[in-house]
Amino acid sequence: MTSQTATTDAIQEALSGVLDPEIRRPITELGMVKDVSVSPEGVARVLIALTTGGCPMKDTISTSVAKAAGAVEGVSDVAVDLTVMTDQERADLRTHLRGGAAEPVIPFAQPESLTRVIAVASGKGGVGKSTVTANLAVAMAQQGLRVGVLDADIYGFSIPRMLGVTNRPTKVEDMILPPVAHDVKVISIGMFTPEGQAVVWRGPMLHRALQQFLADVYWGDLDVLLLDLPPGTGDVAISVAQLLPGAEMLVVTTPQVAAADVAARAGAISQQTRQRVIGVVENMSWLTQSDGTRMELFGEGGGSAVAQQLTAALGHEVPLLAQIPLDMTVRQGGDIGAPVAGIAVSEPGSETEGATALRTLAQHLATAKRGLAGRRLGLSVI
Structure with a gap:
């Protein structure tokens, strides 16, 4: 074997460590590396086929390929050339990613799925449901979990801003590659609508959009999929129950009595949909003042009341999992697309109350055991 051939093989091996930023799989596995050559002077030339x-x-x-190839012994310089996959290559890639399935299916609805699906619900708007969802997603990703977020609030989408997503999804044939932010895969109708334009859809269109986001989007192997539901018990909540019968519900409320009553009704929908409510989160529980005292702006006890009502109505314990205080940094993080629960703290004790509460909630959900209902156990009769 000549030294040039050995170097070419070494470059191929090095490129197997380069992941496509959207698909999160090695570019060598995806068929994106079309050619690798090395000149006598040690100049490597790599031809990469982009999906679109x-x-x-x-x-x-290009930067990742050049860095990986340049680190190979004997390579003095790297030139990266880009081309585009043919229609057939894209079709082959789509089939490969779907595991050979010809038609899109909802992977999370399959009996063998190991992904935990958590639908974050609320009885009314303005209780911080999307804030909780965004912070949980980033905090779980920082704990090493593979996380996806589906913004199912079609009319009032806010997840793209809260997670700082600026890229539009990429299409490979009829497959959608979701943008990635903070190591979280994200999809939202907000990525497909012009700035400032309202979404005016009825039930069937909402159902179809949710179905496409679940089946047509390439999520890959996720540990957790979070769904940010719209408030109330309308079309989307019903569609989630139909499309994802194994999904669990996390109910978000505020301490206010009026909000708690509505939140309890949102959780009680699980009686009809047969979904399990895993707990209640009370948001905006108090405001800690400069002297250390707490000002309970929205009253107290709402979260506990919802947990108690749902426990009595559903016949199983529905715990109050967390109380999230009012925290300006949490609001600021949502506005700039940097959820505070996922920001590394450089100095002990410098993390804010809100960030600590959200991070603790994420740790609890990440380690909680998942039920076996609806899952295929792989048992056989001997």
């Missing part, structure tokens, strides 16, 4: 001509991550891919 307008791939938003092409610069990132």
Whole structure:
């Protein structure tokens, strides 16, 4: 074997460590590396086929390829050339990612799925449901879990802003590759609508959009999928129950009595949908003042009341999992797309109350055991 051949093989091996930023799989496995050559002077030339001509991550891919190839012994310089997959190559890639399935299916609805699906629900708007969802997603990702977020609040989508998503999804044939922010895969109708334009859809269109986000989006192997539901018990909540019968519900409320009553009704929908309510989160529980005292702006006891009502109505314990205080940094993090629960704290004791409460909630949910209902156990009769 010549030294040039050995170097080419070494570059191929090095490129197996380069992941596509959207698909999160090695570019060698995806068939993106079309050619590798090395000149006598040690100049490596790598030809990469992008999934689409307008791939938003092409610069990132080029940089990663050049860095990986340049680290190989004997390589003095790297030239990365870009081309675009043919229609057949894209079709083959789509089939490969779907595991050979010809038609899209909802992977999380399959009996063998190991992904935990948590639908974050609320009785009314303005209780911080999306804030809780965004912070849980990033905190879980920082704990090493593979996390996805589906913004199912079609009319009032806010997840893209809260997670700082600026890229549009990439399409491979009829498959959608979701953008990634803070190591979380994200999809939302807000990525497909012009700025400032309202979504005016009826029930069947809402159901179809949710179905496409679940089946047509390439989520990959997720540990957790979080759904940010719209408030109330309308079309989307019913569609989630139909499309994801194994989904669990996390109910968000505030301490206010009026909000708690409505939140309890949102959780009680599980009686009809047969979903399990795993707990209640009370948001905006108090405001800690400069002297250390707590001002309970929205009253107290709402979260406990919801947990008690749901426990009595559903016949199983529904605990109050967390009380999240009012925290300006949490609001600021949502506005700039940097959820505070996922920000590394450099100095002990410098983390804010809200961030600590959200991070603790994420740790609890990440380690909680999942039920076996609806799952295929792989047992056989001997």
